[in-house]
Amino acid sequence: MGRSPCCEKEHMNKGAWTKEEDERLVSYIKSHGEGCWRSLPRAAGLLRCGKSCRLRWINYLRPDLKRGNFTRDEDELIIKLHSLLGNKWSLIAARLPGRTDNEIKNYWNTHIKRKLLSKGIDPSTHRAINEAKTEEKFVKDVSFVSKFEKTEKSEDQKQSRKNLNGLSCKEEIVEYYPVVVEEEMCTDLNLELKISPPWQKQNHKERSPYTASRFYMENGTECSSETAKCQTEDSSSISYSSSSVDISSSIGVGYDFLGLKTRVLDFRSLEMK
DNA sequence: AACAAGTTCAACCGCTGTCGC
């Protein structure tokens, strides 16, 4: 037995919204605010499910939405953010004021994808199509490669870093991530990504000006608070100057990470500022 | 003018994570 549906579908309107429905929704939210979407339709006198109301409000009726064509700057920012975050449309949208995740997703699929393909760039890897083909087997996911990984040549250097403070977590080595995000693609993007266990929120900022990495558990060994701490002290860095993208936050190193619910950190847990 | 093919984008669907009981 599955979950009950979110609403009584047979009594609900579907499809395009009418002007009257829009007006009802807007006036209800103006006077009551965004609240419980499930009960909102009934309260507002709408024959729509809460989900549909939420979508309509967020994507089209919100007063702070910017309508019209995307600017060239927005284009470039979307491409850069996509190269870093992948299809995390809500995270991308958080960096573009007045734009919605749905709008950006549509724009990506109808315009940017084609634009990149016409330039010979694979929109999913952001690499030259020929190059992507030859190295495809090495690319597992969009990831970040830290500066030290690109400069540390010797195994000793890598090993000594991994062993810092008895690390049981390890970072992916550069050979398997042939730099999905390279400086030449993102010269004006300042991405600040921090790993911060919940109990260190107070001071993680000063400890780690630039940290952008993926962390794996080694042999399933649990990562202790010490581990998380040493990661922040390490400051593996990826730094793109000037366009002020600041993903600074409590990435899922918290309970998900320590509890090893997922093997790889999920970027949905990123908190955008 | 009529039709087909291609494109766009609003809306839906199903899934996941979180929260409260």
Add this chain to the structure above:
DNA sequence: TGCGACAGCGGTTGAACTTGT
């Protein structure tokens, strides 16, 4: 601890619109 309710997310669909013949 398990379960249901809920919000939110990303993928997909299909109606409306545009362009080509």
